[in-house]
Amino acid sequence: MFGQHPKAIIIDQDPAMKKAIEQVFPQTVHRCCEWHVMRKAREHLGLVYSTKEGFQKELFSCIDGSITIEEFEMRWIGMLQKFDLYDNKHLQFMWSNRHQWVPAYFRDTFFAVMCTSQCSESINVVTKIWVDNHTSIYKFVLQIEKVIETQYDKEDEEDYRMRGGEVKLYSYNPIEVQARDIYTKRNFFEFKEQLRLISGHSLLELEKNSLYKTTAIHNPTMTYTISVNRLAEKVSCNCKMFEFTGLLCSHILKVLHYIGIYSIPSHYILKRWAENAQRRSFNIQSIQHEAMGDSLHAKAIRSNVKQEI
Template identity: 30%
Template sequence: MPTNNPKMIITDQDPTMTKAIAHSLPNTFHRYCSWHILEKFSTYLNAITYRDFYKDFRQCIWELECPMEFERKWETIVEKVSLYDNDWLRSIFEMHKRWVPANVNHIFSAGMSSNQRVESSHALFKKYVSKKNLLMDFILQFNRTVAHQHNKDLAADHVDINEKPLLKLPLEMEKQMAKIYTRKIFLKFQDELWQSLITMPQLVRENDTHKVYTVESGPHDGVHRAREIAYDKGSNYASCSFKKFES
């Protein structure tokens, strides 16, 4: 069993759990599940507002990397739609430092933003069972669900063991990772590796202890984004302003 406290815990906004985690794990960052929050937009916005502006809220939440950019964009949307009186929107904004990516990416989460294993299990079983099932029906459907998932896992294992992924680059790193990673994870890694080759870091300043580079990514929605990488010579540690791989 691990002896160190986790760096991050992701839960819903249950107030009792929030108090318990703060008391028992004071050095652990408590992040709120974004899936639970986003699911409630359709409940707390009227149908027309949800249809016309939910996309704007999603872009504001997921695509802005700077906390100040997020806050300005959020205020702009709220003002445009005249949602100042929406108590629920106000409440989730007040807690945005616990769930909005721009505010929580300083803690490495391996891309997780929700208690997704639980939610994916819920979604899976909802396809097969319902509260209307009798006990025997529930048991039969439950077993079918488990068998279906097991077959999917076996199929994925077969692909990982017997099929070699197509390599794009003559790099030893890519060959090595193709042997270690599952197919799904390797394709994500391969895309990151490919993207890294079309960026050019530029040294912008240096002193006795640090080097600072800027790296400009390709256009996303017509916008080029420049990220800053700070390298600490003493600790041999690099930190990126995007914070995708921060630990």
């Protein structure tokens, strides 16, 4: 990554890795893989799942359905009280480590929609096909380059498929046309889904031109607060979807439509999600690559294009 620390890292609950990350990448947000946490919970809470009807569903709802930290902690305590589980050792352990894995604690950090280490582990599986504990360092490097080359080929193929044809629009809203022209197809589909969800929310203006509340029509308990700075064209929602995924949520889109903004403000368009992300220019001379070789360097630059700097 040319000397740049990662913004975020997702790993399992390995204590040695946790300690190493804190020392080597002190500014990086470290998060534990939610899938690993819940798999371990299933192993320790199997009896509770089978004897406490409705507990498993409420546990998952508490974890994934809580928007704010305060909401999560309130629902967690209420869940323990409801099912009389204050003395459960594993739930106590999960609670003591909640700031390392519960989604509500990471909504201000960009994770590109990821909450598990599944992507890196799939690379691990592929790598183990090519190397084993008898592989020399020299051959290991060669094999890793082959793995990377294979990944690039797959990416090129997907990019080619995603470029074909023009996507149909959901509405006549100019913001959708803009999104179609800017985003890759995959991200435009995500954006279009958020635009579609607008129809399922009602809107209430709490403070003129500055504070709004949306409510899900099918579930009035699902409310979201959106603040607006018209002058700076800044909007924020307490669901934190943009901060976490880099795409505007349906609640913000609802407010933008209401106040007459029919385009995505430029500071809410991440280059990593844009269709022309790979066309950014870089000063190649500024990056040391003598030991890398021209071909490998070109691939590294290509990969670096997709990073938000």
